[in-house]
Amino acid sequence: MRTVYLDNNATTMVDPIVVETMLPYFKEKYGNPSSIYEMAHITHDAISEAREKVANFFGANSSKEIIFTSCGSESANMAIRGTLDLCGTKKHIITTKVEHPCVLNTYKELEKKGYKTDYIGVDDNGELNLDELKNLVSKDTALVSIMAANNETGAIYPYEKTAEIVKEINPDTKVFVDAVQAAGKIKLDVKNTKVDLMGISGHKFHAPKGIGALYIKSGTMISPIITGGHQERALRAGTENVPYIVGMGCAAELAQNNLDYEGNEVKRLRNMLEEGILSNIKNARLNSRTKLRVPNTTNIGFEYIEGELILLHLDELGICASSGSACTSGSLEPSHVLRAMKTPFTSLHGSIRFSLSRFTKEEDIKYVTDTMPALIKKLAKISPFQKELSNIL
Amino acid sequence: MWEYSETVKEHYKNPKNVGSIENADAIGEAGALACGDALKLYLKIENDIVVDAKFQTFGCGSAVASSSMLTEMIIGKPLEEVKKITNKDIIERLGGLPPEKTHCSVMGREALEDALKNYYGYEVGESKTDKVICNCYSVTESVIKEAIEHGAKTLKDVMEATYAGSACGRCKDSIQKIIDSMVDNNETKEELTPIQFAIKINSALEEKIAPELAKDSGGIELVDIKGKNIYVKLKGTCKGCPNSKATLTSFVEKKLKELIDNDINVFEAQE
Numbered sequence: 001m002r003t004v005y006l007d008n009n010a011t012t013m014v015d016p017i018v019v020e021t022m023l024p025y026f027k028e029k030y031g032n033p034s035s036i037y038e039m040a041h042i043t044h045d046a047i048s049e050a051r052e053k054v055a056n057f058f059g060a061n062s063s064k065e066i067i068f069t070s071c072g073s074e075s076a077n078m079a080i081r082g083t084l085d086l087c088g089t090k091k092h093i094i095t096t097k098v099e100h101p102c103v104l105n106t107y108k109e110l111e112k113k114g115y116k117t118d119y120i121g122v123d124d125n126g127e128l129n130l131d132e133l134k135n136l137v138s139k140d141t142a143l144v145s146i147m148a149a150n151n152e153t154g155a156i157y158p159y160e161k162t163a164e165i166v167k168e169i170n171p172d173t174k175v176f177v178d179a180v181q182a183a184g185k186i187k188l189d190v191k192n193t194k195v196d197l198m199g200i201s202g203h204k205f206h207a208p209k210g211i212g213a214l215y216i217k218s219g220t221m222i223s224p225i226i227t228g229g230h231q232e233r234a235l236r237a238g239t240e241n242v243p244y245i246v247g248m249g250c251a252a253e254l255a256q257n258n259l260d261y262e263g264n265e266v267k268r269l270r271n272m273l274e275e276g277i278l279s280n281i282k283n284a285r286l287n288s289r290t291k292l293r294v295p296n297t298t299n300i301g302f303e304y305i306e307g308e309l310i311l312l313h314l315d316e317l318g319i320c321a322s323s324g325s326a327c328t329s330g331s332l333e334p335s336h337v338l339r340a341m342k343t344p345f346t347s348l349h350g351s352i353r354f355s356l357s358r359f360t361k362e363e364d365i366k367y368v369t370d371t372m373p374a375l376i377k378k379l380a381k382i383s384p385f386q387k388e389l390s391n392i393l
Numbered sequence: 394m395w396e397y398s399e400t401v402k403e404h405y406k407n408p409k410n411v412g413s414i415e416n417a418d419a420i421g422e423a424g425a426l427a428c429g430d431a432l433k434l435y436l437k438i439e440n441d442i443v444v445d446a447k448f449q450t451f452g453c454g455s456a457v458a459s460s461s462m463l464t465e466m467i468i469g470k471p472l473e474e475v476k477k478i479t480n481k482d483i484i485e486r487l488g489g490l491p492p493e494k495t496h497c498s499v500m501g502r503e504a505l506e507d508a509l510k511n512y513y514g515y516e517v518g519e520s521k522t523d524k525v526i527c528n529c530y531s532v533t534e535s536v537i538k539e540a541i542e543h544g545a546k547t548l549k550d551v552m553e554a555t556y557a558g559s560a561c562g563r564c565k566d567s568i569q570k571i572i573d574s575m576v577d578n579n580e581t582k583e584e585l586t587p588i589q590f591a592i593k594i595n596s597a598l599e600e601k602i603a604p605e606l607a608k609d610s611g612g613i614e615l616v617d618i619k620g621k622n623i624y625v626k627l628k629g630t631c632k633g634c635p636n637s638k639a640t641l642t643s644f645v646e647k648k649l650k651e652l653i654d655n656d657i658n659v660f661e662a663q664e
Contacts (some may be wrong), residue, residue: 004457089611114607306429308453312405334429349429349451382457384433384449385426 001318004364007296008204009151009181009355011323015206016248025243033240034231045102050249058198058215059189061133064121067214067232068094068245071257072180075104075214076145078236079176080106083143083197083221084115084240087174090142096120096128096157097340102179104336125290126341128153137169138332144175148182148198148249149273152337152353153288154297156186157264164195176218176393181203184255185262185294202244206357207251211244237258258358266356267295269365274298277367281376283392285347287338296356299338302376304385310352315370322353333367346388397454397492398488409465412447421508423500426451430497434462434504438512441472448504455490456497462486463501476509478502480531492560499528510521526571527564537568541575548572550612573651590653591618597652598625602645613645616662624662637661 005013025046031039034049048063055063069075080103084093093110097102097119107117118136121129128146137144144166149156163175176197179188184205190198197220202211216222216235228237277284283303302310307323314321323335334348343351354368380389397473414435424430430452437445446464449455462483467475480498482488490498510516524534532555540554548569552558575606585593597616603613612628625645627637638661644660 116608304426304451306452306456309405309457312454316406345427349426382408382449383451384422384431385451386413386449 001245002367004319004367006354006356006360006364007320007322007367008357008360009154009353011203011209012201012206012357013359014208015251016357017246017253017254018207018251020249022243025246029242033242043240046242046246048251050133050245053191053249053253054213055215057183057188057256058200058213059191060215061189061191062218064233065215065218067216067235067249068240069199069212069214070210070241071212072100072178072199072201072204072375075201076176076178077101077106077210078214079197079199079216079222080110080143080145081225082235083174083176084110087142087220090140092116092118092138092140093143093145094118094120094133094136094141095145096122096147096153098122098126098150098337099145099147100151100178100180103147107145107263117160117244122155122340122385124342125152126153126288126337127290127292128157128162130158130162133162134165134169137166137173137384139170141166141173144173146175148177148179149185149294150288150337151181152335153286153290153299154181154293154355155290156182156292156294158292158306159195160193167194176381181292181297184251184258185296187259190215190217197222202246202248202251205251205255207248208244211241211248213248226348261358262295265266266358268357269360269362270296270298270354272362273365274300274367276365277372280369280373283347283376283380283389287341287347297353299353299357301338301343301350302350302352302379303317304389305350305376305379307350307352308348309379311380312378313351313375314372317375319368319371322355323351364393395455395491395493395494397458399487400462400486401455401458401490404487405454406463408457410447410461410463410468411449413444419508419512420439421504421506421511423503423507424452429453430456430500432456432500434460434463434501434508435468435622436508436512438472438590443470443472443475452497452500453494455487455494456500459483459490459497459501460504463505467505472509472512475505478505480528484612491654495530495560496528496563499531502526526567527555527560530556530560532557534571538575541572546572546576547611583662587618592651594618594623594649597649598645601647601652605644606640611640620654621658623649623659625659626662 031043031044033040033044051063052067055066091114093115094108111117118255120132146157146159146162148159159177166173166175174196179198180201183200196217198215200213203209224235226237231237231240239265277300285301287299287301311323338351339347383389406445409469414437417435418438419436421434423432433449435447436443448460448464452462466478466486469490480502483498483501493588526532526534526537537551537557540551545554548565551568558568598613606613610630614626614628616626617624641661649657652660
């Protein structure tokens with residue numbers, strides 16, 4: 001049976017070129033970069049080279065602004081907790097209602113420690129309410145966290161503008177951007193923004209799982225959350241994960257070279273999928289109509305059919321997709337992102353996210369648009385809402 | 394992802410008896426669109442025997458499988474037997490369900506009950522005097538009360554003792570209310586010595602009340618206790634706050650009454 005992988009916002013295939021680049025660092029090039037001999041110089045230099053590539057990927061001024069971490073969640077924790085550790089008496093922090101759990105749950109933890117939190121809402125297209133933000137930032141605001149693109153809907157948030165608004169009201173407030181879902185899909189140009197910190201995760205752009213990075217603008221101070229040796233400018237102790245760092249550098253370079261392809265070809269295929277589904281399946285509705293979307297993502301609600309049932313049947317056809325965020329699949333609550341967007345109940349529970357990559361083929365999309373109408377028709381027959389469905393179908 | 398049994402998979406892939414019955418003798422409904430689960434069950438009954446059953450379900454794989462299995466279980470069965478079917482029977486026939494998905498089988502039982510009520514014109518099955526609190530594990534109020542009488546003091550204790558609340562968690566609030574009503578009653582029965590009373594007041598102020606006030610950068614300090622009258626000093630932003638009187642009566646006093654003794658009065662200590 002064929003497999004059509006359309007869950008690239010969950011994780012991506014490691015690019016075979018990345019794997020090849022990593023292999024020597026498992027075999028002969030295994031020296032500890034902190035050591036003094038030639039073998040260590042090789043790995044030390046490999047890290048420097050990867051750091052340059054990742055700095056370019058972020059659009060940073062210097063590779064000194066890049067810290068390697070283990071994942072996007074670590075980058076977010078390091079940015080948020082590390083910043084607040086140095087913010088003294090300022091106890092107000094802001095984020096959005098549609099963040100990834102790595103930010104939302106970190107904020108929830110901080111609430112327990114006495115921080116006052118505010119969560120900015122979104123409209124039904126998933127666009128941020130920036131006026132709300134303007135009213136919330138004060139002299140007591142230590143940090144504002146905002147994602148660059150949403151994992152579930154693909155909506156791009158105006159993080160550059162957000163940073164400007166925040167800094168205009170309080171230049172001391174730090175701004176952290178979770179760019180995990182933007183990296184490799186749209187160009188990052190952090191040096192031309194007022195953003196202080198930005199996190200990414202390798203496995204979302206064809207590097208392996210277990211490697212991430214944090215951009216820390218030159219002059220921005222944070223305290224480490226992992227202490228120990230002097231690695232990563234003593235901001236993140238622990239012997240460097242050399243093969244994965246090399247892999248991430250390689251993946252970042254490839255992703256950057258493919259940004260045009262993402263913006264054109266991946267987008268074309270995404271639109272083809274979207275149009276194929278929306279025009280042939282009457283009870284399908286697009287959950288995010290915003291013009292600003294990453295090119296690879298679409299989120300479609302199928303009215304009066306439950307999402308897990310659709311996913312299980314798609315799996316039978318070899319199609320991998322997701323219902324909201326993979327992190328929420330263990331809970332029974334419908335997606336916090338779609339709820340924040342006030343998605344109607346008729347399609348909220350039946351929302352499916354399809355996310356493509358540069359490895360997605362046109363025939364994959366054709367297979368999905370060919371098979372889905374019959375599948376949805378079959379599943380609609382099970383629904384108790386026949387009267388409502390007959391009005392749409 | 395969930396681990397589903399082969400039987401569950403078979404039933405969501407190829408559900409049996411999907412559809413509706415025209416001129417059904419009984420129709421039962423459970424769940425709602427907003428909750429993400431809804432089931433409609435149609436029965437054809439002749440000579441007190443279910444001769445046909447069909448279903449329509451809005452729900453996940455296990456909800457469809459539970460409904461499908463339920464129809465298989467009741468077709469051809471006399472009503473006397475059908476009445477006795479529980480959600481546990483459905484789970485058993487499915488070869489198990491993940492605990493978080495138990496409510497899917499409960500929905501099946503609820504739709505069946507609703508259909509039978511619709512058929513007879515009155516409630517059938519188990520007596521409703523003992524209220525089911527946890528639908529997932531069919532744990533009744535009396536079972537939870539018994540666990541509390543045997544020493545369970547917290548939500549966690551009750552969950553461990555009875556499993557109630559440990560699947561979907563929707564009933565946790567109800568369980569907590571039962572605990573609050575009983576644990577409080579038990580403790581106020583004992584007469585506290587003045588010292589014990591003072592210690593309880595002080596720790597309640599420090600552990601339960603101060604953290605809440607701290608969220609608004611306020612604070613509280615115990616100054617004196619005379620009988621059931623508690624004298625406190627408000628600190629931080631609470632001090633001199635125009636709402637301080639409201640804070641004292643509607644929050645501090647209410648909380649202390651709830652936690653320790655209903656006769657408590659709280660006053661702001663004079664400087």
